[in-house]
Amino acid sequence: MIYRLTAHGRTLSLAEPRVMGILNVTPDSFSDGGTHCTLDSAVIHASKMVNDGADIIDVGGESTRPGAAEVSVQEELDRVVPVVEKIAKELDTFISVDTSKPEVMREAFNAGAHMINDIRALNVEGALETCVELNVPVCLMHMMGEPKNMQEDIHYRDLLGDISEFLFKKLHQCLNAGMSKQNIVIDPGIGFGKTMDQNYELLGRLDTFGSFGYPILVGLSRKSLIGKLTGAPVDARLPGSLALAMYSVNKGAKIIRVHDVAETVQALTCWNHAKMFERKGPKLRELLKITKLIKNRKKTNE
Numbered sequence: 001m002i003y004r005l006t007a008h009g010r011t012l013s014l015a016e017p018r019v020m021g022i023l024n025v026t027p028d029s030f031s032d033g034g035t036h037c038t039l040d041s042a043v044i045h046a047s048k049m050v051n052d053g054a055d056i057i058d059v060g061g062e063s064t065r066p067g068a069a070e071v072s073v074q075e076e077l078d079r080v081v082p083v084v085e086k087i088a089k090e091l092d093t094f095i096s097v098d099t100s101k102p103e104v105m106r107e108a109f110n111a112g113a114h115m116i117n118d119i120r121a122l123n124v125e126g127a128l129e130t131c132v133e134l135n136v137p138v139c140l141m142h143m144m145g146e147p148k149n150m151q152e153d154i155h156y157r158d159l160l161g162d163i164s165e166f167l168f169k170k171l172h173q174c175l176n177a178g179m180s181k182q183n184i185v186i187d188p189g190i191g192f193g194k195t196m197d198q199n200y201e202l203l204g205r206l207d208t209f210g211s212f213g214y215p216i217l218v219g220l221s222r223k224s225l226i227g228k229l230t231g232a233p234v235d236a237r238l239p240g241s242l243a244l245a246m247y248s249v250n251k252g253a254k255i256i257r258v259h260d261v262a263e264t265v266q267a268l269t270c271w272n273h274a275k276m277f278e279r280k281g282p283k284l285r286e287l288l289k290i291t292k293l294i295k296n297r298k299k300t301n302e
């Protein structure tokens with residue numbers, strides 16, 4: 001099955017796994033004073049990620065950190081919309097917006113966003129209807145509880161079963177409301193109300209979610225499942241992030257959400273090249289020819 005996402009006349013093929021670069025636009029991420037500076041430095045960072053090979057830029061104005069203060073609609077609009085607008089104008093990339101608020105979804109879409117990444121899976125009143133109306137691709141993520149309390153009381157009857165049931169119900173709800181199947185991406189929500197071993201179990205059995213017939217997005221970059229297992233502090237989790245990213249794509253993930261774009265793109269490029277040799281015969285020769293053509297085209301573009 002080849003998946004593709006389309007919005008604003010732009011199509012992103014998920015025939016090969018894609019890299020989504022994280023762009024936080026919370027005040028603590030670009031703490032260099034005035035709004036103008038913040039906007040510029042955010043777009044510079046986005047531009048670097050695009051040059052490093054990111055296929056999607058995920059703009060987020062709400063901190064999902066446990067215990068983080070809630071952000072008002074106006075505040076989130078002020079953070080996100082100008083950044084989306086400038087990226088849409090200046091960069092050649094697919095733009096995703098990390099939000100749960102229908103108002104932000106709409107304004108960000110109108111400013112040029114191609115996709116909504118909602119950690120609350122369209123749970124906020126009006127969010128589902130807004131996404132259906134906008135006909136925009138959406139990522140539905142599983143979370144137990146809310147960011148502020150999600151790591152406090154973790155209990156599942158059956159981890160895989162409960163998360164599958166949640167996603168099935170969501171899918172049903174979305175399709176019933178008129179969302180088109182091609183607009184849906186699913187995500188098991190690594191780190192959102194799960195213990196370390198539960199996170200690893202989700203990765204180990206990620207192919208279960210692949211059988212739903214929707215592309216899978218995974219976010220695990222620098223997350224605590226790496227720190228807890230290895231003792232590495234957050235700024236030294238790149239090796240673990242890369243290993244788990246490659247493990248995930250091997251298990252069928254189509255979008256990997258990361259901080260370290262260049263490193264992940266290098267890992268993926270090598271993974272993809274080895275993967276291609278799983279095929280044999282004329283199909284492989286054909287693929288190699290196409291890969292060479294693409295490489296040459298990229299070189300002449302530079």
Ligand code: 7PM
Pocket residue numbers: 022064065066098117118119139141187189190191217218219220221222223257
């Ligand atoms: C605190 C807790 C800070 C969690 C940051 C985070 C995902 C996401 C995030 C994910 C999708 C982080 C997370 N994680 N969206 N947004 N999937 N779809 O570590 O796993 O980046 S925020």
